[in-house]
Amino acid sequence: MRAATTIENFLEMMSAERGAAENTLASYRRDLEAAAEFTVARGASLPDAASDDIRAYLDEMTRLGFAATSQARRLSALRQFFRFLYSEGLRQDDPTGILDAPKKERSLPKIMSEEAVGRLLDRAKLETEDPAVIDKLRALRLHTLLETLYATGMRVSELVGLPAGVARSDHRFLLVRGKGSKERMVPLSAKAREAMSRYLTLRDAEPGSDGNPWLFPAFSESGHLARQVFARELKALAARAGVSTATISPHVLRHAFASHLLQNGADLRAVQQLLGHSDISTTQIYTHVLEERLHQLVSEHHPLAD
Known part of the structure; x- marks a missing residue:
C-alpha cells in the first residue's frame, strides 16, 4: 500500500x-509523514509496517531527544491510523497494539497571579484611553482579546477565530465552537462586555468592515488575527505593564482563568465545561496546582516546618 494515499x-x-479541526489534521499529517519517512529508510511502507518498525521509530525519537509528550502524541497518531486501516479491511492487525506509550511526567501548567493579570488588563485599558496611542483600533482589539480570554478561558484558536456574529446576538454569552466542532456557551464578564462594545463601535466604523466575517480580523491581510500576532502583542504589552514576559502567553491566561476560578471556590465540573474539556481528568491538573501552592505555603510559613 502507498503511504501517501492511505x-x-x-x-x-x-x-x-470526526470533524477534526484543521490544526488537528495538520498535526496528524506531520506525524504520519515523519513516521512514513522513517519506515521507508528501513525498507518498509508505513501502512505495512510491523511492530518492530514502530518500536524502532520510538527508539529513534528517544535517541534524538524528543520529549515523552511528543513521542506519545506521535504514537497516538499511529494508533489512530492503524485502527483506520484495520476497520477498512486494509490490515488484519494493529502493529501498535503491543506497544506502550512513553511514560511522561505530568507537568503543572504555568499560571499568573491575580495581581499580575490585573496589571496586564489595566495597562491594556489605559492604552485604549491614551491620546498618545495612534492606532486606537489595535489597542481596543488587544484589550478586548485579553478581557474576553480571561473572562472565558477560551483556547486562543477559538478566540481569534470567533465570527463577528457571535458578539452581536447576546453580549452576555458567546457561543464557542471548540475541538471536534463541539459548541459551548461561555459567559462574558461586565468588563469584557464593555471592552467588546467599545471595540465593535470603532471596528464597525472602519471601511469595509461590513463584509468581514471575523470578530478579530487581521489588519494587514485577509482572514482573522493570527495566533502568533496575538502572542507577540501580548508579550509586548506585558513588558510595558512590568509583567515578566518569560512565561506569558495566551495559553497561560487560559490557565490563569481556570486556576483563579478554583481558588475562589468554583466547582471543578463547571470549570471543565467552561474550558471545553471532554474529560475531567484534564481539568484536574488545576487542582494539583492548588495543592502545590498550599504545600508551599505550609512549608514556608508553618512554625514547625523544616
Whole structure:
C-alpha cells in the first residue's frame, strides 16, 4: 500500500466523520509523514509496517531527544491510523497494539497571579484611553482579546477565530465552537462586555468592515488575527505593564482563568465545561496546582516546618 494515499484517506475520514479541526489534521499529517519517512529508510511502507518498525521509530525519537509528550502524541497518531486501516479491511492487525506509550511526567501548567493579570488588563485599558496611542483600533482589539480570554478561558484558536456574529446576538454569552466542532456557551464578564462594545463601535466604523466575517480580523491581510500576532502583542504589552514576559502567553491566561476560578471556590465540573474539556481528568491538573501552592505555603510559613 502507498503511504501517501492511505494517509490522505485517513485524514479525509478524520475530517468528514470526526470533524477534526484543521490544526488537528495538520498535526496528524506531520506525524504520519515523519513516521512514513522513517519506515521507508528501513525498507518498509508505513501502512505495512510491523511492530518492530514502530518500536524502532520510538527508539529513534528517544535517541534524538524528543520529549515523552511528543513521542506519545506521535504514537497516538499511529494508533489512530492503524485502527483506520484495520476497520477498512486494509490490515488484519494493529502493529501498535503491543506497544506502550512513553511514560511522561505530568507537568503543572504555568499560571499568573491575580495581581499580575490585573496589571496586564489595566495597562491594556489605559492604552485604549491614551491620546498618545495612534492606532486606537489595535489597542481596543488587544484589550478586548485579553478581557474576553480571561473572562472565558477560551483556547486562543477559538478566540481569534470567533465570527463577528457571535458578539452581536447576546453580549452576555458567546457561543464557542471548540475541538471536534463541539459548541459551548461561555459567559462574558461586565468588563469584557464593555471592552467588546467599545471595540465593535470603532471596528464597525472602519471601511469595509461590513463584509468581514471575523470578530478579530487581521489588519494587514485577509482572514482573522493570527495566533502568533496575538502572542507577540501580548508579550509586548506585558513588558510595558512590568509583567515578566518569560512565561506569558495566551495559553497561560487560559490557565490563569481556570486556576483563579478554583481558588475562589468554583466547582471543578463547571470549570471543565467552561474550558471545553471532554474529560475531567484534564481539568484536574488545576487542582494539583492548588495543592502545590498550599504545600508551599505550609512549608514556608508553618512554625514547625523544616
